[in-house]
Amino acid sequence: VSASSIGRLVMLFLVRWSRYNPYYLEPEPRKELYNMPETELTTEQKEERELKAVRPIKATTNSTTSSVFNDPVLSKFVNMMMRDGEKILARGILTQTLESLKRKQVEKYHKAPQGKKAEIECNPYAIFHQALENCMPVIGLASIQKGGKFYQVPVPLTDNRRRFLAMKWMITECRDNKNRRTLMYEKLSQELLAAYSKEGNVIKRKHELHKMAESNRAYAHYRWW
């Protein structure tokens, strides 16, 4: 079930964003879980399977697949880059970014001397994940009111929030500090490579956040959670 094309009226019932009855279960797209033999299941998983035979299941979004190339982190990044619902454009930019990453790395690989060849990472997915991990802040700031004034208090962040901040910083940095003539995928690949080697503006922004948190460490006791 998918929309025919962008711009035309969608002639189907959009069910995903209406409020499902709470007894609908979440869908499971990963194939490995279904290929496991009976013996390896724990009691919880066996119960889940029995429940799935009885209860209805929610519809998945269009972008979830059970293929090996389905990466939730990449899908989230594509959604964050998307503007005006143009998923094809956003996904195209991401594929071009991964391709240009691969090209640059393979070029470096061929130019490198024999000893250094093993250190160069050619897998663009690995580079993307490592770059994103290097951009994730460890600690964040929260605005807390105490005695009429607002203080920036250092606060631990959840994993989702950290991932979101890393992706957001990456995208805003590539959009704002871009030359007029460079394309988005070009700028993204440059930033990702810089983040992979822990340089560049996004890493600088992360360090600035850490410095702010460090300078405000006296207010850490204003937290109540």
Next chain:
Amino acid sequence: MAMQSGTALQEKVSRMLSKNQKKPLLKPNKPLVLKDEVANRKMNKGEATCVTEMSMMMACWKQNNFVDALCSNEMQSFYKCVEKAQIAKKGKSEQHTIGQGGRLAPKQVNTLLKRHPTLQTEI
């Protein structure tokens, strides 16, 4: 017994409202009726968790000029502390909803009051 104390209270209230004897003590702009819900409030104010781990990590950052690779031990311990704190918070909130040490939780009181609200009309 309850009816007697109820009527005594009503007499006191009507005396406070009346203009016969003295100046009325109460001048209510809305009818004196209780709401069918209770305020949601938490008695114990919590404290900041993982402050020691955080300060150790920040000291390490200060020393190493915010390079993350040299502070990985402190960061790992900070993450573990944060995880433990989150689990503890979840367990505590579950315990909160189940029992409240002699009193009902505000949510439970509200469901009860919703089932038996103040009568608007005479039956």
